Amino acid sequence: MVQGRVSAWVFGAFIAALAPAAGAETPGLRVAIAYLRAEARLPPTLSNLDPVPADLGIAGAMVALADTRTTGQFLGHDYQLDLTSAPPETAPLPAARGALAAADLVLVDATADQMLAIADLPEAQGKILFNVASGEGRLRSGDCRVNLLHTLPEDSARTDALMQVLVAKRWTRLALITGPKSADAAYAEALRASARKFGLEIVGEKAWTFDTDLRRAATTELPPFTQDLPDHDVLLVADETDDFGRYVEHNTWLPRPIAGSEGLEPLGWSPVLEQWGAVQLQNRFKAAAGRPMQSRDYAAWVAIRAIGEAVTRTGSADPAVLRAYMLSDAFQLDGFKGRALTFRGWNGQMRQPIAVANGRALVTLAPVEGFLHQRNETDSLGLDAPESDCHAFGATP
């Protein structure tokens, strides 16, 4: 689904829904937040069974806004959320300038390159941007920005989580099928790096080369395609646009579990999370959005909850005060994942457990027991301080 087609309707509906909630009490403090989306033209996929929701990310922000406003009404804090969505054919920077003029706190739903361009705008200096959409490692390393925090986990945090589970199960021989898109290649590289980090071996790799509609032929084409892979315990699939992955499982030559972009998936959020009070959030989200919560929704939810927590504890809407508090030891956020969420002081990444889950149930919430770390077990996932080339935040972990 091309998001630009439906966005106008989506925003109209949200703004209408917001109006009755506003203006309960005279606010002592007004907190302006913006959600800025640079819409992407999504590539076609073989199956249309799971379209990308038109309000992906935004719906999470809306639920968090309602949650945060409830706290605010007891304290005289009023929260406003402005939504800006730039259609794919337009440049995102003018829209970004508009959002930054309206708010000091901006959630950015864009590609890594767009995000960097926005963060480098003069209008963005001294403000706080929240990356809710890009898992690219460079944003947390050499390309980090002092005004850009990340509530979506980096790709390597997810692949590290998956590898911890495979190590714990002693499924150590892996094979890998990589799709043709650049996102697939990037995810495959993250999988390889995580396999090296945790001592797993990728014994064979294949590139996905099919250019036919596999929906009728998967059961005859996939067995020979996977037949010449060396024997392995788990077959990894790198298919980050959800194109072909669904046709791999149960069609392979060897009866092997699938993991990565399909099957056993490492995710920032999953609709199957139910412990740690998560079912409350899932219910609130489903009631508001009419669909299950996804990782980008969660990243946006967490960003606004982090803002709310910092405003509540500091009594300030000054971005410098909020940023200092969020990066301090005092900050801790309940994210329904069983551990307090905090920000990494060296690159502004939110430290968070990763759900390793299939479509029906959570297998494990990583960090997996036994993977130790001198500071915080969750730092066994993703870029640790010595691995990150980010210097904008100063050296303190």
Added chain:
Amino acid sequence: MTRLALLPLIFALPLQAGEIWVTNEKDDTVSVIDTATLTVTKTYPTGERPRGITFSKDFKRVYICASDSDTVQVMDPDTGEILHDLPSGEDPEQFVLAPDDRHLFIANEDDAVTTVVDTQTRQVVAQINVGIEPEGMAISPDGKIAITTSETTNMAHWIDTSTHSLFANTLVDSRPRHAEFTADAAQLWVSSEIGGTLTVFRTADQSEIGKVRFEIPGVNQDLIQPVGFRFTPDGKTAFVALGPANHVAVVNAETLAVEDYILVGRRVWHLAFSPDFSQLFTTNGVSGDVTVIDVADRAAVTTIKVGRFPWGAAMRP
């Protein structure tokens, strides 16, 4: 060897026999434990997802929050028969019975309200808007102040029970779970699961007196998650369940210092004393059992298998 041989004798001679009632959240049952034999003597079916449980003053009625049935059930504890349901608002999780033995104050987790129900007329008396995901409920010994804690709003909401309105909202650390007044009503204690602390307030002006913090060697700090707690009758000690840290902390209620940690089952949630206060029973959600603690020795003595995901616990003499 000598000590092991003596244990059954100690169990066989409690000062006063009684029962511990435990709600099994994922089995839709309550387990009844005999405090003399330390065995489950009866298991009764309940509504869906039973959590909070409390007895009437005369112990002739047991009230059970059947969260997913959206009701509070009233059971005859002698027969296990459900006598009737009470209107409770949606998703009742935890509640407290007022000192008048008549009004239940109920936290409606999905609805961000506290519901007040008259157990005699079976009518809702009031609904009070509170923060997101209310859970912990307490009432002052004189019945004048009710407390609701809200998990996502991170507050203790102070309710004037004569007007059913909020007169104060005090921030606590992340994800408050349980609240209790001290017996002299001078203090309110609130546990914060994700914050990993207990906050102690002065009732008179709702100001913060202090915090209890925990540290267990070998247990990661962010897994220390205080939930349920109980005071000893002399008011000098609090026993605090620490969730996935799998320990119960023994806290000096005067100095707020932690004196001991007792290893129990997995994800320890709520607790109840035996009638003579010599034993403490803990619900262990993940291991599906109840640990029995010898209060004087501050040590776990045995474990009793109950249903799936035991949650609440209440004593009946």
